[in-house]
Amino acid sequence: MPTFRERLVPGVGTLLAVCLLAPATLLVFLPISLPIGIVAAIVLTAGAIAGLVFSAPVILIEQGVLHAGRARIEVAFTGTPEAFRGADAVRARGVELDARAWTLLRGWVDPVLRIPIQDADDPVPYWVVSTRRPAALSAALAAAHTATP
Template sequence: MQPSAPHYDERLTAPASWWAITALLGISGGLVALPLGTLPMLAGLVGASALAALVVSSYGSVRIRVVAGSLVAGDARIPLTALGEPVPLDAEEARAWRSYKADPRAFMLLRSYVPTALKVEITDPDDPTPYVYLSTRDPQALAAALTAVRAA
């Protein structure tokens, strides 16, 4: 395996129900413009559908990767040397760390439609961020990838 090949790669895609809502928003845009005629109705349908699809697609395109000695989560790139031990969180623990246990200084990559997460302490003394919280569908695999890359 090449050193730059990803050891873990996950895209937090939006659920199918969000795409159904996108279609309904497109239909609503067409219905709003219906009294103005056929062409405005089609323009409303296409415009509202495209806008809603753009929002859902961009929100659901965030990636979590472990690549070349770094954890890449969305726009953040964190060197593995600055990370402590990963802690996989089940749905109940993840909910607790998203709410009453949360530290406002933490880096949190949240997706409401992903119930499980991974919490990793930041060990860099110059970084005020106490931990990284990542919504992930497979926290055990992400923790294993972080541990394997740090051990190598």
């Protein structure tokens, strides 16, 4: 049973912006055929929304392993995470970001969590992960840390 799970699906604003594909598609296909334009607009918009939702990465802590998208690391190799919001989050994923850091960032998720990596053999100094629930992810990392030998 996972101790933490979050899928980084797009927010309502992003999904509404994607819905603007419908009138644009309709505008392109309108001179050809109205029924084809309506079908194309529905299919393209639904496909774009489905693509964004189903390809959204998952952050998961399970059996002492942190999964963030395709990457994974044992919780024992992580340090105490730092949460950032607002302007601090912009700096953490921008000008203060180490080029060697591993990132899982989504523009529609403002808060980020910086997780230090404490493995001498790993060249990555830390992970920066977008999360809507940084306090819950930090708590789950701490709980998994104490549960691992």
